[in-house]
Amino acid sequence: MSAANQIEATAARWLLRREDADWSAEDQARLDAWLDAAPAHKVAYWRLEQGWQRLDRLAALRAPASVAPSPRALLAWRPAALAAACAVMLVLGGTLVSRAYLPVEKSYATEVGGRAVVPLPDGSKVELNTATRLRAAVHSKTREVWLDRGEAYFEVAHDKSRPFVVHAGTKTVTVLGTKFSVRREGDRVEVAVVEGRVRVADSRPTHSPAPAPDLTRGEIVIAQGPSTLVAEKSVDRVTSELGWRQGVIYFDQSTLGEAAREFNRYNRKQVVVDDAELARMRIGGNFEATDVDAFLRLLQQAYGLKIDDDGAVAKISS
Structure with a gap:
């Protein structure tokens, strides 16, 4: 059983246990501790709880209009219905049959x-x-x-x-x-x-x-x-950090090595700076994130650096 299904099964056991007549404050404290242990626990529990509530409504709708279901009948019916719903959910990998009332990731x-x-x-x-x-x-x-x-x-x-x-x-x-x-x-x-x-x-x-x-x-x-x-x-620095939203990356006294790594995030062609001293060289400016060729041309023109470009990798040297 996967970790997700184990969590769902535990959530189902808690829901069934909660219907017992001897449910106590200590039981509630243990349930709360389990829920707080991980967000996935809460999500699984709430999914099942919502499913249980839907089943309650269905039961009420199916009862004859002139006869309201007794509390005893509901208590007998709900655990069985929940168990069936849990079984279906586990078989389907954690997804209940009806998606209308469940959170979907x-x-x-x-x-x-x-x-x-x-x-x-x-x-x-x-x-x-x-x-x-x-x-x-x-x-x-x-x-x-x-x-x-x-x-x-x-x-x-x-x-x-x-x-x-x-x-x-x-x-x-x-x-x-x-x-x-x-x-x-x-x-x-x-x-x-x-x-x-x-x-x-x-x-x-x-x-x-x-x-x-x-x-x-x-x-x-x-x-x-x-x-x-x-x-x-620094509001200005935050603004620069978000330049990618306009397709631009900014460098302010960044090292050439840092600039190369940033361009590599946006491009299939990878930039390599072999020389450690050259990688520490400071540069500044703003560049179109996906135009690595323009960046390489500017390095040649402004600093006289050599570019060995085979189309997949561009090596920068002095």
């Missing part, structure tokens, strides 16, 4: 050099940068996005009752309504805030007493593993 992706704008059901908007993959699940109780790789810009519709949570590696970004970007490369996560306030926290258990940082407009946090750095506040 959708996946979105862009290729190298591509961009895409994705509207979400709650009115939020996500803009995907090059080579990005994310998943989103938005429903009546939660709004969650998983950034598997790449970079995305979020304009979140304000909803105090449903925080918007972005999972990026071991970090979670939580907001109510704001504009911000998240970039993930392996275990390195960068968050830049355009508007509003966001909280960046570690999703793993930690013994650190330090509180999760709250970021406001113009702030950037860079996290890698257990380390987190909040950069000096």
Whole structure:
């Protein structure tokens, strides 16, 4: 059984156990602890709970109009119906038969050099940068996005009752309504805030007493593993970081090595700087992200550098 199906099965057991006459406050505390242990637990539990409520309504509709179903009959019917619904769901890989009342996780992706704008059901908007993959699940109780790789810009519709949570590696970004970007490369996560306030926290258990940082407009946090750095506040820097939304990348005293890596995110043709000293050379300017050839020509003209370009790889040397 897959991990997802194990979670669904556990959620089903909790729902069935909750119907027992001896359900106690201690039982409720254990259920709450299980729900709080992972977002996937809450999603699975709420899916089944919604399915159970739908089955209750169906039972009431099917009863003769002149005869209301007794509480005893409902209690006898509901566990059996829930068990049947759970069985169907597990067989179908975690998807209930009716999709009308369940949260649906959708996946979105862009290729190298591509961009895409994705509207979400709650009115939020996500803009995907090059080579990005994310998943989103938005429903009546939660709004969650998983950034598997790449970079995305979020304009979140304000909803105090449903925080918007972005999972990026071991970090979670939580907001109510704001504009911000998240970039993930392996275990390195960068968050830049355009508007509003966001909280960046570690999703793993930690013994650190330090509180999760709250970021406001113009702030950037860079996290890698257990380390987190909040950069000096700069609205201009955040604006530059989001230049990709117009297809532009900015360099301000960046090294040539950093510039090459940035161009490699957007282009099939890869730029290589073999010489370590040359890779530390500082450059500045703004460039069209997908026009690596123009960047290489400017390096030749401005610095007299040599370019060995075979169409797939461009090697830069002095």
